[in-house]
Amino acid sequence: MHRRTLLASAALALTLGQAAAAQDVTAGFIYVGPVGDGGWTYEHDQGRLAVEEHFGDQVKTIYQESVPEGADAERAITQMALSGADIIFTTSFGYMDPTIAVAEKFPDVKFEHATGYKRADNVSIYSARFYEGRAIQGHIAGSMTETNKIGYIASFPIPEVIRGINSAYLHAKKVNPDVEFSIVWAYTWFDPSKEADAARALIENGADVILQHTDSTAPQAAAQEAGDVITFGQASDMYDYAPLPRVSSIIDDWAPYYIERVQAVIDGTWESTDTWDGIGPGMVGIGEITDAVPEDVKAEALAMKEAIASGEYHPFTGPINKADGSVWLEEGEVADDGTLLGMDFYVEGIDAEIPN
Numbered sequence: 438m439h440r441r442t443l444l445a446s447a448a449l450a451l452t453l454g455q456a457a458a459a460q461d462v463t464a465g466f467i468y469v470g471p472v473g474d475g476g477w478t479y480e481h482d483q484g485r486l487a488v489e490e491h492f493g494d495q496v497k498t499i500y501q502e503s504v505p506e507g508a509d510a511e512r513a514i515t516q517m518a519l520s521g522a523d524i525i526f527t528t529s530f531g532y533m534d535p536t537i538a539v540a541e542k543f544p545d546v547k548f549e550h551a552t553g554y555k556r557a558d559n560v561s562i563y564s565a566r567f568y569e570g571r572a573i574q575g576h577i578a579g580s581m582t583e584t585n586k587i588g589y590i591a592s593f594p595i596p597e598v599i600r601g602i603n604s605a606y607l608h609a610k611k612v613n614p615d616v617e618f619s620i621v622w623a624y625t626w627f628d629p630s631k632e633a634d635a636a637r638a639l640i641e642n643g644a645d646v647i648l649q650h651t652d653s654t655a656p657q658a659a660a661q662e663a664g665d666v667i668t669f670g671q672a673s674d675m676y677d678y679a680p681l682p683r684v685s686s687i688i689d690d691w692a693p694y695y696i697e698r699v700q701a702v703i704d705g706t707w708e709s710t711d712t713w714d715g716i717g718p719g720m721v722g723i724g725e726i727t728d729a730v731p732e733d734v735k736a737e738a739l740a741m742k743e744a745i746a747s748g749e750y751h752p753f754t755g756p757i758n759k760a761d762g763s764v765w766l767e768e769g770e771v772a773d774d775g776t777l778l779g780m781d782f783y784v785e786g787i788d789a790e791i792p793n
Contacts (some may be wrong), residue, residue: 464488572607588642
């Protein structure tokens with residue numbers, strides 16, 4: 438065979454070998470709720486499906502849903518690594534320590550943990566600036582409440598949730614100084630029965646706006662049943678309940694990030710990174726604001742969205758005091774990411790204790 442032909446054959450074999458290797462990439466996903474929760478896990482699974490659509494046969498995806506946080510998570514992540522996953526996305530805060538533990542045992546597997554703060558050479562962390570969306574929700578809520586009572590269904594007392602409560606409250610208070618927040622801790626990410634009970638209790642206590650940092654649509658259904666109550670979609674659009682009670686939503690769009698990180702594995706360029714994106718880059722979306730919202734309030738909310746997206750406005754801009762009355766941010770001072778990531782205090786005006 439001619440030397441040039443041999444070289445061409447070798448190059449072709451190398452190319453085919455690289456393609457075959459790329460086709461062997463498996464991306465795994467560990468979910469805290471069911472893929473049909475209509476909220477958090479649903480949107481993460483939409484991201485997984487986007488990976489399949491984008492890469493076709495080049496990438497295989499696998500997932501396990503409704504994995505409890507803790508020891509069960511470590512077992513599930515370990516099993517996924519043993520099954521041949523090249524990259525594993527663990528999509529809940531309580532998976533942080535299990536992810537780190539498994540990553541130590543599988544140094545050749547890449548891990549991506551959502552909403553945590555612990556990294557390793559083969560562990561990245563990623564999250565979205567949900568508090569930006571909460572600011573917009575707070576503005577609408579404070580503008581529309583007639584009872585001046587806003588209910589908030591919280592999952593767990595971690596910084597992500599506390600940030601959201603503070604952001605919503607600050608922006609509701611700006612447009613309505615008489616507003617009061619009532620917070621119910623559900624101690625779950627997904628439990629429709631508990632979430633519905635929490636919504637009903639808040640409504641019975643006079644709340645005519647319900648915000649949630651839990652994953653099911655049960656609070657939407659409870660508000661719809663009660664009537665004269667408005668809600669906001671959490672993590673996904675929850676548009677089935679529009680135009681009332683759901684008047685807008687925070688939408689988590691994980692697809693671009695998942696595609697980018699899987700591509701990095703294929704290319705051999707994956708590195709441990711720390712990603713925290715918001716409205717500007719598109720990781721946080723604002724669902725359609727319905728006609729149930731007055732036109733002036735809608736215009737103000739959309740203007741705030743644009744100002745946050747451009748960096749012109751930061752939802753935590755002083756003056757802001759802590760709940761104990763001490764100064765947190767001076768006039769015009771903007772919160773630093775370190776404080777926000779570790780937020781363990783309420784802002785002034787929230788009359789409640791953060792549970793341990």
